[in-house]
Amino acid sequence: MKQYVLRRLALAVPTLVLVSLIVFSIMRFMPGDVVIRMVEGHAYAPTIEALRKELGLDRPAVVQYLDWVGGIVLRGDFGNSYWTRQPIFDEFVRRFPVTLELAALTILVSVVIGILVGIVSAVRQDTASDYVGRVLAILALSVPYFGLAVLVVVLPSIYFKWTPVWTYVALTTDPLENLKIMIVPALVFGVTRAGPIMRIMRSALLEVMRQDYIRTAWSKGLPERVIVLRHALKNAMIPVVTLVGLQTPLYIGGSVIIETIFRLPGVGLFFFEALTRLDYPVVQSVNLIVATMVVGLNLAIDLTYAFLDPRIRYR
Amino acid sequence: MAAVTPASVPAVAVDVYTLPPARPWYTDVVVRILRRKPLGTIGGAIVIVMLLAAVFADLLTPYGFAQTSLRERFITVNADHWLGTDQLGRDVLTRILYAARISLYVGFGAVGLGSLLATALGIFSAYWGGRVDLLLQRVVDAWMAFPGLLILMSILSLLGPSVLNITLVLGIAFGIQNSRIVRGVALSIKENTYIEGTRALGAGHARVTLVHILPNVFPTIIVVATTGLSTVILTEASLSFLGLGVPPPYPTWGGMLSLAGLDHMYRAPWLAIWPAVALSLAVFGFNMLGDALRDLLDPRLRGG
Numbered sequence: 224m225k226q227y228v229l230r231r232l233a234l235a236v237p238t239l240v241l242v243s244l245i246v247f248s249i250m251r252f253m254p255g256d257v258v259i260r261m262v263e264g265h266a267y268a269p270t271i272e273a274l275r276k277e278l279g280l281d282r283p284a285v286v287q288y289l290d291w292v293g294g295i296v297l298r299g300d301f302g303n304s305y306w307t308r309q310p311i312f313d314e315f316v317r318r319f320p321v322t323l324e325l326a327a328l329t330i331l332v333s334v335v336i337g338i339l340v341g342i343v344s345a346v347r348q349d350t351a352s353d354y355v356g357r358v359l360a361i362l363a364l365s366v367p368y369f370g371l372a373v374l375v376v377v378l379p380s381i382y383f384k385w386t387p388v389w390t391y392v393a394l395t396t397d398p399l400e401n402l403k404i405m406i407v408p409a410l411v412f413g414v415t416r417a418g419p420i421m422r423i424m425r426s427a428l429l430e431v432m433r434q435d436y437i438r439t440a441w442s443k444g445l446p447e448r449v450i451v452l453r454h455a456l457k458n459a460m461i462p463v464v465t466l467v468g469l470q471t472p473l474y475i476g477g478s479v480i481i482e483t484i485f486r487l488p489g490v491g492l493f494f495f496e497a498l499t500r501l502d503y504p505v506v507q508s509v510n511l512i513v514a515t516m517v518v519g520l521n522l523a524i525d526l527t528y529a530f531l532d533p534r535i536r537y538r
Numbered sequence: 539m540a541a542v543t544p545a546s547v548p549a550v551a552v553d554v555y556t557l558p559p560a561r562p563w564y565t566d567v568v569v570r571i572l573r574r575k576p577l578g579t580i581g582g583a584i585v586i587v588m589l590l591a592a593v594f595a596d597l598l599t600p601y602g603f604a605q606t607s608l609r610e611r612f613i614t615v616n617a618d619h620w621l622g623t624d625q626l627g628r629d630v631l632t633r634i635l636y637a638a639r640i641s642l643y644v645g646f647g648a649v650g651l652g653s654l655l656a657t658a659l660g661i662f663s664a665y666w667g668g669r670v671d672l673l674l675q676r677v678v679d680a681w682m683a684f685p686g687l688l689i690l691m692s693i694l695s696l697l698g699p700s701v702l703n704i705t706l707v708l709g710i711a712f713g714i715q716n717s718r719i720v721r722g723v724a725l726s727i728k729e730n731t732y733i734e735g736t737r738a739l740g741a742g743h744a745r746v747t748l749v750h751i752l753p754n755v756f757p758t759i760i761v762v763a764t765t766g767l768s769t770v771i772l773t774e775a776s777l778s779f780l781g782l783g784v785p786p787p788y789p790t791w792g793g794m795l796s797l798a799g800l801d802h803m804y805r806a807p808w809l810a811i812w813p814a815v816a817l818s819l820a821v822f823g824f825n826m827l828g829d830a831l832r833d834l835l836d837p838r839l840r841g842g
Binding site: 249250254371374376378473494498499509510513 | 577676677679681683684685686688691692695696697772775776780782795797804807811813814818825826
């Protein structure tokens, strides 16, 4: 087990080096010039060349890349934003709790809805409740979350005079007020993500319910509730965990959109603001940090398999 | 049951010359889809309607998609404007129809390009094997480590919004991602003895890959492409929503929903409702059609 983890971690290093190379090349070799954008945005500089020199953009690309990666590896320094001149990592850390909370609540909403509806659908296969569940799942799959988010922002304010809370309050300042702000975006995002979870929960549970050990459980005379919840559910969870893990990058990508709509000061909004300003170091570093998280998360997911199904062992 | 030999044929001989002509294979497929995949059929119908809307948008509406009429702003619904008008007096129905055209243009363009790329990359990587395969697969790994939307947004913010750019970027991303699936299938085909036999007969690499491997990968590619269409259309909508996809004045469902128009939506909620409905219907249609086709063509990919 320990060896497996170490090997996976060692494999992650070349992946992340490639990630950094890809994102760096994209930022440097595609058209679009941050310097010109900054001058247009009234950044102070005597000449364009001077600004370019000040930002270190006049150096060869290789030097710039090594400078960036070297800073991260040697000093844990992800560089500064070109526009605000603030350290990127500090800003990331400051904003990350918002995004993490949004992601956690979203996953909670989608997993709870998905698993509950999925179980009912599978256990009551081909009944009315199964069909209702399946239709809901298809609806959830089809409605784009940003469309739903816009409707949730616009429609209730017209017809019920209700608007989402726009001013953000940190979780640590006032948990209740914070939850009031986060719950609407999390519900919107979570509901649309529940569809695939529900579908996979249903099919996985149906498959497990047909296995021999479940037949044994039935023949022992156990009640249905015990069989489903204690015997079948845990084994049926593996595809669900995989799916949630696979979807996590989607939550992060989606959080950019959700945070822009609901004006939550998270990493997504930080990233989007940096994008519109072509703030290379921010875009590069956020991409790299998030990719690192995704790689770590994939490992974590593989390890939970062993917990969910004792038959799985890693060597 | 006894084998059907001339002896067991009943007295009434079947005259093979008067048998109805064999049904062409596609009627069989269509009948099967209709009976076994009702949702897929609905999806297919939606997709066909969307295709027609996209192709005949000019004929279906008397207005241009960017034709403003300041005297007719914010009309809810009337005989001339079935879905109302927006803040510039542009007909919403017209814009939704033309948006179908752009969505399909980007969708088919990106998926077409991506499928080509996925096929080429996947077959090459699987067939060549060895270090090339290892290196290519590490690059694919690295690409997959990016949370999809982030890297696409990064690229498009540099390239700037345009129909061509978003099609290219989505196509390349789609290609890299799905080359993995093609590679897997190609790997298993490569191991068949007939491939070895063809090689022994003196066929070159090009002949083996194009004539013997490619046709066997084809069903997988079709499935990947059809199931990928809804994702690509949805991604295009998300990017256009953020202003990174298709630039104005071209209408797209994502762009029509975007925050730029939020202030107007409070006054005219149909500006948000109709594009959302259209986009959901399109995604639903492609999803259901893709699922049904996948089940029929390549059950191995089910649940993928």
